Amino acid sequence: MVFTSLIFIVFFIIVFGLYWPLGKDGQNRLIVLSGLVFYGWWDWRFALLLLFTTGIDFMVGLALEKEEREGRRRAWLVLSLVTNLGVLALFKYFNFFSDSFARFSGLFGLHPSTLTLKIVLPMGISFYTFQALSYTIDVYRRQLHTVHDPVRYFGFILFFPHLVAGPIVRAKNLLGQFNARRVFNPATAPDALRQMLWGFFIKVVIADNLAVVVSDAYDHVGSTSGWQLLYATVCFAIQIYCDFAGYTHIAIGCARLLGIDLMRNFAYPYFSRSIPEFWGRWHISLTTWFREYLYHPLGGNRVAYRRWLLNILIVFIVSGFWHGANWTFVVWGLLHGVLYIVYSLAWPDSRGMAAETPGGTSLVPSLSSFLQIALTFSLTCLAWIFFRAASVTDGLVILRKIASDVATTAPAFAYKQRAVWIVVLFAIEWIQRHHANPLHVDPLPRAVRWSLYYAFATAIFMFAPLHHTPFIYFQF
Amino acid sequence: MPTAATVLVAGQPSRHALRRFLSHLFAFSVLPGALLLLGESVLQVSGEAWSVDRVFAFQRAHPDSLYLSGIDQTFYAYKYRGIVEKNASIVVAGSSRVMKFRSPMFGDRADSFYNAGGMLNSLRDVRDFCYALPSSRRPDVLLLGIDLWWLNENVSPVFSFPEEIARGADFSFDEHIAGIRWLLRHPGAFAQESIALPRGTKRMAIGISAREKGGGFRPDGSFKSAWQTPRSEKEWVFVDRETPPTIDRVKNAYANFPPANRVAPDRLALLDSVLARYAQNGVFVIGYLPPFSSEVVGQLQVDARHSLFWVEFRRAMPEVFRRHGFPLIDASDVASFGMDDRAMSDGLHAEEAFQVRVLKALLRDERVRAHFPGVEAVVDRALASPRTNYWDADLGS
Numbered sequence: 001m002v003f004t005s006l007i008f009i010v011f012f013i014i015v016f017g018l019y020w021p022l023g024k025d026g027q028n029r030l031i032v033l034s035g036l037v038f039y040g041w042w043d044w045r046f047a048l049l050l051l052f053t054t055g056i057d058f059m060v061g062l063a064l065e066k067e068e069r070e071g072r073r074r075a076w077l078v079l080s081l082v083t084n085l086g087v088l089a090l091f092k093y094f095n096f097f098s099d100s101f102a103r104f105s106g107l108f109g110l111h112p113s114t115l116t117l118k119i120v121l122p123m124g125i126s127f128y129t130f131q132a133l134s135y136t137i138d139v140y141r142r143q144l145h146t147v148h149d150p151v152r153y154f155g156f157i158l159f160f161p162h163l164v165a166g167p168i169v170r171a172k173n174l175l176g177q178f179n180a181r182r183v184f185n186p187a188t189a190p191d192a193l194r195q196m197l198w199g200f201f202i203k204v205v206i207a208d209n210l211a212v213v214v215s216d217a218y219d220h221v222g223s224t225s226g227w228q229l230l231y232a233t234v235c236f237a238i239q240i241y242c243d244f245a246g247y248t249h250i251a252i253g254c255a256r257l258l259g260i261d262l263m264r265n266f267a268y269p270y271f272s273r274s275i276p277e278f279w280g281r282w283h284i285s286l287t288t289w290f291r292e293y294l295y296h297p298l299g300g301n302r303v304a305y306r307r308w309l310l311n312i313l314i315v316f317i318v319s320g321f322w323h324g325a326n327w328t329f330v331v332w333g334l335l336h337g338v339l340y341i342v343y344s345l346a347w348p349d350s351r352g353m354a355a356e357t358p359g360g361t362s363l364v365p366s367l368s369s370f371l372q373i374a375l376t377f378s379l380t381c382l383a384w385i386f387f388r389a390a391s392v393t394d395g396l397v398i399l400r401k402i403a404s405d406v407a408t409t410a411p412a413f414a415y416k417q418r419a420v421w422i423v424v425l426f427a428i429e430w431i432q433r434h435h436a437n438p439l440h441v442d443p444l445p446r447a448v449r450w451s452l453y454y455a456f457a458t459a460i461f462m463f464a465p466l467h468h469t470p471f472i473y474f475q476f
Numbered sequence: 477m478p479t480a481a482t483v484l485v486a487g488q489p490s491r492h493a494l495r496r497f498l499s500h501l502f503a504f505s506v507l508p509g510a511l512l513l514l515g516e517s518v519l520q521v522s523g524e525a526w527s528v529d530r531v532f533a534f535q536r537a538h539p540d541s542l543y544l545s546g547i548d549q550t551f552y553a554y555k556y557r558g559i560v561e562k563n564a565s566i567v568v569a570g571s572s573r574v575m576k577f578r579s580p581m582f583g584d585r586a587d588s589f590y591n592a593g594g595m596l597n598s599l600r601d602v603r604d605f606c607y608a609l610p611s612s613r614r615p616d617v618l619l620l621g622i623d624l625w626w627l628n629e630n631v632s633p634v635f636s637f638p639e640e641i642a643r644g645a646d647f648s649f650d651e652h653i654a655g656i657r658w659l660l661r662h663p664g665a666f667a668q669e670s671i672a673l674p675r676g677t678k679r680m681a682i683g684i685s686a687r688e689k690g691g692g693f694r695p696d697g698s699f700k701s702a703w704q705t706p707r708s709e710k711e712w713v714f715v716d717r718e719t720p721p722t723i724d725r726v727k728n729a730y731a732n733f734p735p736a737n738r739v740a741p742d743r744l745a746l747l748d749s750v751l752a753r754y755a756q757n758g759v760f761v762i763g764y765l766p767p768f769s770s771e772v773v774g775q776l777q778v779d780a781r782h783s784l785f786w787v788e789f790r791r792a793m794p795e796v797f798r799r800h801g802f803p804l805i806d807a808s809d810v811a812s813f814g815m816d817d818r819a820m821s822d823g824l825h826a827e828e829a830f831q832v833r834v835l836k837a838l839l840r841d842e843r844v845r846a847h848f849p850g851v852e853a854v855v856d857r858a859l860a861s862p863r864t865n866y867w868d869a870d871l872g873s
Contacts, residue, residue, distance in 0.1 A: 006649065020494055186493035193501070450504065457508060462657055466650040 001041040003250045004204055004464075011038065012254060019258055024181035028155045031178075031258075035158025039123070046122040049087065054157045056083045057132045058150055064139045065146035073140060080136040084129045091122055092325055124164025126322055130289055132157055135171035137293055144172045152178045161254040165247050167265040167285035170292070174260070182259030191437060192256035194453075198439040199249030201456050204464035206421045207242035210235040212465075213415045214388065221394050226405025229398050231413045236388050237381050238422050241270065244283070249437070263288075268433045270380070270426070271358035273372035274347060275339040278380060280354020286322070290315050312344075313337040323387070328395060332387040339379055358433050515656035518669040523682030524655055525647045528557045531682055535695040538680055542692030542700055546665065546684030547658045548651065552640030555595035556605075558697050560613050564590035566847075568697075569605065570621025571597050573766035575699035576828045577619065580871035581835060581858075583850025591697035597635055599626045599746050604637035606750050611757070617847045618754065619762045622747075624776075625732040627789055629740035658684075703821055705867050712866060714769065714817035722768065722823025726775045726782065735781035739788045744796065751800040760847055762838065763797040763804030765790070767830065769823040770816070773809050803841045807834050818866040827867035832858050 001008050015034045019027055040047035060080040067073050135156070138144035147153040156175050157163075217224045217232030224232070248265040255262045269281035279287055291300075298311045313334070320333020343350050359365045359373055382399075389395035432438040439456070441449050519525035523534070524545055531554065535541050543554070559567060565588040568577045575593030579586040596602050602620070625631040647655075659666040665688050672687075686692035691702030706712045716722055725731045754761050768776070776786040790806055797804040810819050810830065819830040836855045838844045845852070854871065861870035 020490070184490045184494045184497070186497050189497050190500075453504065454508070461653070462660065466654060 001038050003247065003254075004200065007041070016257060019182075020184050024179075025151065027182055028149075028151045028178055031155040031160075032151055032158050035155070035160045035163055038160035039158070039163060042123050049122060050128065050158070051154075053084055053087055053129070054132065054154055056080065057136050057157075058147070058153045060136050061139050061146045061153070062148070064136070077136060077140040081133070084133055088125055088129045091125055127166045127168055128157060128163060130168050130286075131162075131171075133293065134168070134289065135175075138171055144175070147175060159255070159260065161251040161258075161260075162262055165244070165251070166283075167248060167251070167263050168289050169263050169285065170289070173263065177260050185259065188256050191440065191442070192253040194253075194439040194441070195249045195256070195437045196253030197453060197456050197460075198437065199246045199251075199253060200460050201246075202242035202425065203246030203250070205459050206425055207239045207246060208465045209418055209421055209463065210239040210242075213418055214239055216414070218388055218390070218394075218398075221389075221397055221401075224401075225409070225412065226401040226403070227409065227411050228413055230402045230406060231416075231419075233381050233385055233388075233398070233402075234422070235418070237270070237377070237384050238425060240384070240387075241266070242425065264436055267354065267436070268358040268429055270377055271373055271430070271433060272376050273353060273359070273369060274350035274376055275336065275343045275379060276351040277353035277358075278376055279336070279340065280351075281358065286319070290319055294318060309341055312341055316340065327392050328386045328389055331392055331395065332383050335383040335386065339383075359430070361434075363431075511660075512656060514670055515659050515666070516652065517673055518659060518666065518684075519647075519652065519655045521673055522669050522684050522687055524684050525652065526682065527647065528553050532557060532561055534682055539695055541680045541682060542686045542690075542694060543682040544686035544689075544692035546662075546688065547655050550640075550643055551594035552635065552637065553643045554693070555592040555697060556608075556641040558590050559592055559609065559615075562588075562590045563613055564588050565616040566590070566619070567592055567615040567617070568619040568621070569593070569596050569602075570764070570766070571623050572699070573623065573825055574619070574621035574764065575697075576701075576826065576831050577835075578694070578698040578828065578871065579696040581832060581851065581854055581869075583848060583852075583854050585849065589696060591699075593621070593697070593699065596620075596637075597623075598633035599743050599750075600633045601635065601637045602626075603746055603750050606753055608637065608641065614757060614759055616758075617760045617762065619764055621764045621766050622793060623732075623766070624786070624789055627739045627743050627747075627792075628732075628734060628736045628785065629738075629743070630734040630736055631732055701821060701827065701867075705865065712818050714820065716769065716823040718822040718824060723771050723775060726772055726779065729779075729781045733782065736785040738785060739792050744792060748796050748799070751796065751802060755800045755802070760843070761797070761800070761802045762844060763793060763802060764834065765793060765804070765806045765808050766824075767807045767810045767813075767820065767826050769820055770809070770811060772823050803838070803844060805834060805838055807837075813837065815866070821867070828871075829858075829864055829867055829869045832864075832869045832871075 001011060011034075015030065019030055022030060036047050036051075039050060057080055060076050063076045064073055067076060135144065135147075135153075139146055147156075152175065155178050156171065159174075162169060213235040214232050217228050218236070221229070245266040252262045252264075263285055265283060265285050267281040267284065269278050272278035272281055295311060295315050298314060299307060300311065301308045303311065316333040316337030317330055318333070320329040320331070320336075323329040323332070360369050365373065385398050386392065386395040389398060429438055432440060439452075441452055444452075516525075523531065523543070524547060526534075528550065531543050535543060566582055566585055567590050568574050569592040572594045575591060577591050577593070579589040579591075582589045596605055659669070665684055668688070669684060681687040681690070681692060683692065685702075689702035691700050693699055703717070720731070725733045729735045751761060776782045790808065794804045794806065807813060807826075807830075810816060810826065813819075813830065813833045815830055815833065820826050832855055835848075835851060836859065839848065839852050839855065858864050858869040858871055863870040
């Protein structure tokens with residue numbers, strides 16, 4: 001089930017209606033049941049797989065609590081890691097490794113018979129796997145108490161707003177919210193609806209309308225001009241942002257309507273003045289997860305200088321690989337890793353910028369801020385080329401075409417009228433960048449607020465493409 | 477900002493707060509909800525959202541009715557359904573350029589006539605239609621209009637015949653959305669239809685275009701033009717109402733007139749094979765090359781980007797039909813039928829009176845005369861009638 005379908009709207013209204021009259025246990029049971037329906041709607045067999053891994057993690061949590069011997073405790077943690085990462089590896093990475101091994105062997109004239117499985121990737125497997133791992137690792141580290149109530153634990157994993165595309169909320173930040181009966185809060189509900197409205201708007205109006213520009217160019221690299229590829233790359237930067245951030249806004253809004261707070265996942269990333277700032281604003285929940293469970297265990301910055309640089313590179317390469325089983329994602333991660341290191345060395349303060357208002361506090365940015373934002377955006381676009389390209393070779397061809405055409409020919413684009421959505425997005429986000437929700441319009445009079453809601457709802461109704469465009473991040 | 481987990485506002489019971497929130501939400505939804513409901517009512521009452529089956533049922537009961545959707549023409553599904561439903565012995569098929577042949581023109585076999593104009597828009601469609609139609613629905617005579625660009629290798633077929641004829645069984649959710657969007661983009665039509673809602677479907681026009689403009693498909697599949705017939709000699713001036721005008725397309729060699737030096741051999745072979753199959757199945761096919769305005773014909777003759785293709789097309793078509801024992805009438809030039817551009821409503825489409833003259837010319841062929849009993853009398857009467865003008869023919873109806 002996807003958020004932008006009619007069936008989801010009906011589903012959510014039913015869940016919302018049943019949820020509030022219930023007590024704590026009833027609410028938790030409903031969360032589990034609705035999560036299974038939500039996930040099983042796509043393929044019930046994968047709901048069983050999800051139940052299996054979640055069951056293992058719940059049992060591991062109980063075992064870790066009882067076990068005092070470190071060796072045994074580590075063994076239980078390994079069981080959880082092997083189960084979760086094993087399932088992830090089988091479904092997501094098996095064919096990649098098999099294929100890469102065959103190609104690598106081919107370089108030495110060897111042609112081993114390799115196995116390729118016809119596997120369908122379970123929706124959102126990378127998201128719920130990381131979510132689950134945060135629980136077992138935190139219990140192992142004794143940073144979190146074991147959950148004894150299976151309904152509460154399964155609710156934490158199966159909570160449908162964040163089940164398939166995050167935000168990846170750590171167990172210690174979410175489990176506590178299932179401890180008491182949720183009480184409807186009229187102060188937050190309108191803002192939750194506004195956040196959902198904004199999410200729907202940027203997903204179905206902006207992302208889905210730009211998707212055509214992107215696929216037309218990236219699916220026909222050979223016959224597309226460099227200028228068009230450049231335009232398509234910028235469109236892709238906006239498409240993937242609006243697609244993913246749109247999903248997150250809807251997820252956060254839905255969760256808030258059910259009395260649960262999910263963490264913020266995007267904080268106006270394209271107004272970042274540096275790559276380290278970008279990573280403090282883009283997919284924050286994943287960045288936080290990697291920092292906590294990979295970067296720090298590797299030693300973080302409390303190691304020798306070269307090792308620190310290597311740690312950064314490892315995190316970014318793994319992050320790239322998390323996105324998909326293709327070398328293009330590895331190159332994307334590597335590029336960001338290198339850029340992160342260059343910025344960190346040349347401009348150490350840039351790592352703390354994500355805590356500030358993006359682009360400064362004044363309505364018109366200073367020239368230096370503007371140039372820094374433009375450079376950062378260009379560098380992220382450069383990396384997006386490899387993220388979107390079908391292969392690394394395709395990515396290099398695109399780069400070469402852009403470089404040669406931009407230097408030698410006059411600009412010419414198809415679909416240029418669709419750029420209006422980019423302007424609309426940036427204008428609204430720039431004005432509203434002080435708020436977590438870009439549609440935060442509380443101080444305005446009701447007539448103005450309602451007019452704005454109607455305007456956004458009309459735009460969604462009138463401009464959403466009628467064919468279904470799946471969320472990009474579901475595949476990760 | 478307060479968090480969702482914050483406990484409720486002091487002293488306010490949760491149920492009351494929830495009810496208040498829902499009542500606000502309901503109040504907000506009233507306006508868009510009413511608009512959607514009104515839009516959907518217009519789609520239903522106007523016939524815009526009707527399935528093809530329902531349109532046919534209505535047209536069966538109302539022989540004077542016209543059908544033309546404003547949102548989606550569904551030519552293929554509607555016309556194919558018409559052929560199957562009527563089980564006609566004379567079928568006219570081709571693009572919109574053959575839509576003006578009407579049942580009263582066909583004398584004794586008028587009741588067994590169907591015009592499927594608009595359903596075939598490429599030779600691929602011609603082939604797919606030939607293979608799709610069940611033998612029980614095969615006509616005795618097929619009057620097949622062939623468009624110049626069907627043989628141009630630089631014009632790709634747009635439609636998929638099997639997919640198109642499968643449509644129209646029901647109105648999908650997306651089509652409802654598209655329909656309401658169309659209404660919101662055409663506030664004039666939306667307002668007019670909304671005001672007319674209380675009158676229901678009593679009007680003889682089905683679909684917003686038919687109701688708004690007055691033109692549409694008759695139950696025999698022929699098309700009644702929405703254009704008002706000129707009344708005075710001063711008004712009888714040729715105007716190319718196509719957008720963009722046909723002559724612009726030819727002069728600039730784009731759209732359905734890209735440059736071509738020859739008739740595409742593979743497409744000619746495809747036509748040849750389809751005609752062979754019809755001959756084998758006992759269907760008598762009459763080829764028809766519909767007319768262009770004189771300016772377009774002149775440009776096709778002199779423009780080096782078109783002239784070779786144009787000459788070869790007019791030579792190859794009669795040849796391929798003759799090979800299978802079928803006649804073909806080349807009506808490309810209206811002047812050769814004793815008429816001028818005033819017989820046309822734009823650079824591509826001739827009106828009824830011209831089609832009567834085409835029939836008259838066809839009747840010179842013994843084989844055609846044998847298949848069209850009673851047609852000669854209708855045609856002669858129409859041509860002699862003072863009520864026949866450049867567009868309308870007096871068919872006695």
